[in-house]
Amino acid sequence: MALYVHKYGGTSVGTVERIRHVADKIVQARRRGDDLVVVVSAMSGETDRLLGLAKQMQERPNPRELDVLLSTGEQVTIALLCMALEARDCPAVSYTGAQARILTDAAHTKARILDIDTAKIRRDLDRGRVVVVAGFQGVSEEGDITTLGRGGSDTTAVALAAALDADECRIYTDVDGVYTTDPRVEPKARRLDRITFEEMLEMASLGSKVLQIRAVEFAGKYNVPLRVLSTFDDGPGTLITYEEEDMEQALISGIAFNRDEAKLTVEGVPDRPGIAAAILGPVADANIEVDMIVQNVAEDDTTDFTFTVHRNDYPKALEILEGVREELNARKVTGDDCIVKVSLVGVGMRSHAGIASKMFRALAQEGINIRMISTSEIKISVVLDEKYLELAVRTLHDAFELDKAPA
Structure with missing residues (x-):
């Protein structure tokens, strides 16, 4: 008997009718003989509503109490889904x-999973029950409720799949898989049958919103086969797995992009050791993450x-840069917040020149x-x-013929 972990996101359980639809899908899976752990x-809109309530009480809510509050959103869903399953004569807990x-x-509001004790879950599975688990949350060693940060339900599902040695972790969402790029930008985008963990990690980090980065990292680390499917339409979805030797590998798997970019330039600073640290140190101290870096040296040193x-x-x-400009002995500081990053991603790049x-x-x-240009072994970003x-x-989608499946 196969064991699957299903995960259903907020849009999949957004109304009572949709929760009933999810219950129907689960009943169908049980009839096929599958054991199921379901993460919801x-x-x-519920998490945003709860955040709004918290901010009416405190401008910066106490992180411990915020976790207590936010965790209630998933509790509503698990109870309603179990009721829907029981109404269909499907035992659930x-x-x-x-x-x-x-x-x-x-670490309240951004906790990381350390361990999962699966004994209770396994007992319920042995009794023929569907186990429905609240995503996005856990408990600290002190017994405090914690949450995993936005998108943390994906991580919960993958972690449970790893701990239970599940056959597959299936992420049900409002899209029917991972595409070569966003179909809203390129209508000819094609759904991928499979993609490697490495490629999916790059796609997620570069702006693809299909999966949370931490969930992909976790799945890759523990070799959990991940599949992205639609809650609302039947289909095979996209399997995310390790690269296999006999796998027909496309040169480029996809094009990711990120609109949330801005560029800063410190012009005319002395070309001497330590200048990069002097520029980026104050930026890092302000907890600002830096992405691409380019340095150009002029003839005047x-x-x-x-x-x-x-x-x-x-x-x-x-x-920050304007504040340290004189100390850096820089000519001026300029910036541009109307830029974007576009990236080609594909493990096929490793063995092909000229991309x-x-x-x-x-x-x-x-x-x-x-x-600007940045490259890695399986990515080129501009x-x-x-x-x-x-x-x-x-x-780029046309140039690399991504609308066509690999021959």
Whole structure:
């Protein structure tokens, strides 16, 4: 008998009717003979509603109490889903994160899972029950309720699948799989039958919102086969797994993009050891994450130092650099918060030369200027003016013929 972990997100359980629909899918799976552990999120909009209530009480809510409050959203869903299953003569039992013995560290609102005691869950599975677990939450060693951060239900599902040695972890959502790029930008985008953990991790980090990064990391670490499927439409979805030798591997698997980018440049700083640390140190001290970095050295022994940050951090980063400009002996500080990052992702890049030149040539033919470039073993990222985003994505999708399945 196969054991599957199903995860249903907020849109999948957003109304009573949708919870009933999920219950029907679970009953169908049980009739096929599958053992099931089901992880659910709060109903769509509920976490935001609870956050709003908290902020009416405190501008910066106490993290411990915030976790107590936010964890109630998933408790509503697990109880309603179990009621729907019982109404269909399908034995079910609900667990909060604490009842499921999901042990985490004590970092409230962004806790990490340390261990899961699966004994109770296994006993219920042996009794023929569907086990319904609240995602996004756990319990610290001190017995405090903790939450895992936004999107944490994906991580809960993958962690349970790893702990239970499940045959597959199935993430049900409002899309029917992972696509070569966002179909809203490129209508010819194609659903991928499979993609590697490595590629999915890059796609997630570069702006693809299908899966939470931590969940993909966890699945890759513990070799948990992940499948992304639609709650509302039947289909095979996309399997996320390790690269196999006999797997027909496309050159490029997908195009990811991120609109939330901003660029800062410190111009005319002395070209000397330690200047990068002097520039980025104050930025890091403000808890601002830096992404791409480019340094250009001029003939007069000065350098222009450029880096990107999340667009929300742009005003603060600009203020910091202006504050240390004289200390750096820099000519000026400039910035641009109307840029985007577009990336090609594919493990096939490892064994093929010429990907970058083909990418740059395709963009140049459309008059798209590249502002920055960054590469890794399976990724090439470029920074462009925001107005070129959709044109760039469609151009690259055509250039690499991503609408066609690998031969």
